[in-house]
Amino acid sequence: MAQPIAPDYGQQFLFPPALEDWVPADHPARFLREFVDQLDLAALGFARPTAVEGRPPYAPSLLLKIWLYGYFHRIRATRKLEAACREHLALLWLTGLIQPDHNSLWRFWRNNQKALRGLFKQSVEVAVRAGAVGLALQAVDGTKIEAAASGYSGWSKEYMEKLLAQLDSALDEVELQIVEANAQVETTPGYRLPAGLAQRQALREQIQQGLAQLAADGREHYHPVEPEARRMKVGSSTRYAYNAQAVADAQEGVIVACEASRQETDAGQLVPMIQAARENLGVAAQPPTTAADAGYGAGADLQAAVEQGLSVLVPPAEGKPAHDNPYAGQHFHYDPSQQTVTCPQGKRLAHHGHTTKQGMRVERYRCRCRDCPVQGDCTRDPKGRQIEVWPHTAVVQAMRERLRAPALASQFAQRGQIIERVFAQIKHHDGFRRWTVWGLEKVRTQWALLCTTLNLRVLYRRWRAPRQGQRPSAAQAMALACGAVPAFFRAIGVDSSLSAIGKVLCHWVQSLSEQLGNGVGELRFHPLVPQAFLGRNF
Numbered sequence: 001m002a003q004p005i006a007p008d009y010g011q012q013f014l015f016p017p018a019l020e021d022w023v024p025a026d027h028p029a030r031f032l033r034e035f036v037d038q039l040d041l042a043a044l045g046f047a048r049p050t051a052v053e054g055r056p057p058y059a060p061s062l063l064l065k066i067w068l069y070g071y072f073h074r075i076r077a078t079r080k081l082e083a084a085c086r087e088h089l090a091l092l093w094l095t096g097l098i099q100p101d102h103n104s105l106w107r108f109w110r111n112n113q114k115a116l117r118g119l120f121k122q123s124v125e126v127a128v129r130a131g132a133v134g135l136a137l138q139a140v141d142g143t144k145i146e147a148a149a150s151g152y153s154g155w156s157k158e159y160m161e162k163l164l165a166q167l168d169s170a171l172d173e174v175e176l177q178i179v180e181a182n183a184q185v186e187t188t189p190g191y192r193l194p195a196g197l198a199q200r201q202a203l204r205e206q207i208q209q210g211l212a213q214l215a216a217d218g219r220e221h222y223h224p225v226e227p228e229a230r231r232m233k234v235g236s237s238t239r240y241a242y243n244a245q246a247v248a249d250a251q252e253g254v255i256v257a258c259e260a261s262r263q264e265t266d267a268g269q270l271v272p273m274i275q276a277a278r279e280n281l282g283v284a285a286q287p288p289t290t291a292a293d294a295g296y297g298a299g300a301d302l303q304a305a306v307e308q309g310l311s312v313l314v315p316p317a318e319g320k321p322a323h324d325n326p327y328a329g330q331h332f333h334y335d336p337s338q339q340t341v342t343c344p345q346g347k348r349l350a351h352h353g354h355t356t357k358q359g360m361r362v363e364r365y366r367c368r369c370r371d372c373p374v375q376g377d378c379t380r381d382p383k384g385r386q387i388e389v390w391p392h393t394a395v396v397q398a399m400r401e402r403l404r405a406p407a408l409a410s411q412f413a414q415r416g417q418i419i420e421r422v423f424a425q426i427k428h429h430d431g432f433r434r435w436t437v438w439g440l441e442k443v444r445t446q447w448a449l450l451c452t453t454l455n456l457r458v459l460y461r462r463w464r465a466p467r468q469g470q471r472p473s474a475a476q477a478m479a480l481a482c483g484a485v486p487a488f489f490r491a492i493g494v495d496s497s498l499s500a501i502g503k504v505l506c507h508w509v510q511s512l513s514e515q516l517g518n519g520v521g522e523l524r525f526h527p528l529v530p531q532a533f534l535g536r537n538f
Helices: 027-037 061-072 078-087 088-095 103-111 114-128 157-183 197-217 270-281 299-307 391-400 408-414 415-429 440-464 474-489 501-514
Strands: 136-148 230-233 237-249 255-261 289-291 334-335 340-342 348-357 361-364 386-389
Touching: 027 088, 027 440, 061 088, 061 103, 061 440, 078 088, 078 103, 103 114, 114 255, 114 270, 114 440, 136 230, 136 270, 136 415, 136 474, 237 270, 237 415, 237 440, 255 270, 255 440, 270 289, 270 299, 289 408, 299 391, 334 391, 340 391, 415 440, 415 501
Parallel strands: 136 289
Antiparallel strands: 136 237, 230 237, 237 255, 334 340, 340 348, 348 361, 361 386
8 A cells, every 4th residue: 555655854864965966957046147147247337346345245146046046936935035035945045055144135235236237237138138139129118106104194285385384484474482482581591492293394494495496397286205106197096196107019028128217108208218228139130010008198108119110110109099980180181291281071171370389389280160960979169170380290190190000009019918918917917016125216126127137038038948857868868867976985085995885875776666567767756875975076
């Protein structure tokens, strides 16, 4: 009757086990070690710490490997990383049994933020050299991620104004009480403020600074703990958050550009993100076609992309769909060569002057046809339908026509599966739905690390393919074992006559293998055979 498999906690090894044997050849820790070892950390800007007194500092390469291993396995807290350095077998191998504390890990992260962001570009360059980037089609999009600060402790502009008025009144009253109290005292009053007065003055200064920032930004909400965060729509509600941007390549999902900003919308992000991707890719050829949703389709953004010679597929941001309204503004055709506007009925609109909006000259055209049979469906204006032509109207119109082409429409249809899966991996698979750092600078660094991790996973799949399932053949493993044991006795200084014990043990291993009827590959995991026999060099 077969006995159930259970651990034997009293089992002893004949020789000390090698840590190298416990980490598979295709483990991510080995890949991360190779990736970091081939980097020029000094050129990237990683500071090499020096210590005149006390213990020597940890090497930047060691701490970087720990951070990358943590993000690779969804461990982003310094204390959890510290614990993982003691508990994760692969991390024990990666660190060489060195266990940095959480303070050392955080100081490395804090002092090397620019270098950590530069690590993302290195991952893109490696992906290009590995052939993981197609350079044909890419997609850009943004996602809102909630700030680390609590949303319940934020202030509105109205609340700040009321609180400031109350503080001013309270401070005036306290100052008057101080003057009256000092008038009855013959001694010179001291310089120490009464209890609570200093805190009120500091709060008033903070509110004044917040109101000044709201006036400069044109916003209505302010967070005293994290002033750089802004109210954005996160899911079905509004939260203090940051806007994380990314550009992904279509071939294997490699992220070729990433950035985080305080901007609530994606307007104005199209050209900067494409230019960042072009710089990271380092290719002088024509940049790939970029697909984006209507959030990037502002007329000014499309105009800027055309002026830069960029190939984009972006639906213009034109408000509500015009499918059910045959007389919507999108159906009026503008001819830039003749500067005329033609309505859906085939009639030209008369030029009706111009105006200035958002610093741009806007031409106006109005319908003068009084006997138009569809005037009631077209407009309610008794003066006739009016159409405004902006400087980018021709570009928007051309983009609308371009997206009707079947080939380009098929390319644009891939946008969601290219970029949306990136955010799904970060938010759902990695469980990252809230920043764990405060401030825009640190948020940019954390976003770069997250995107670097996704790129490293793509590279790891390529790196693992030829190594997956690698195991020595029976003949190779037996030869290695029979040669290692006598060498071990010689290495520890045992007399050569006694090293024959090693040969006896080798014959014992071989005979046991024949009795069990399996190869050395299976014998490697048999509890009677020490791990040092196979894969250990003395």
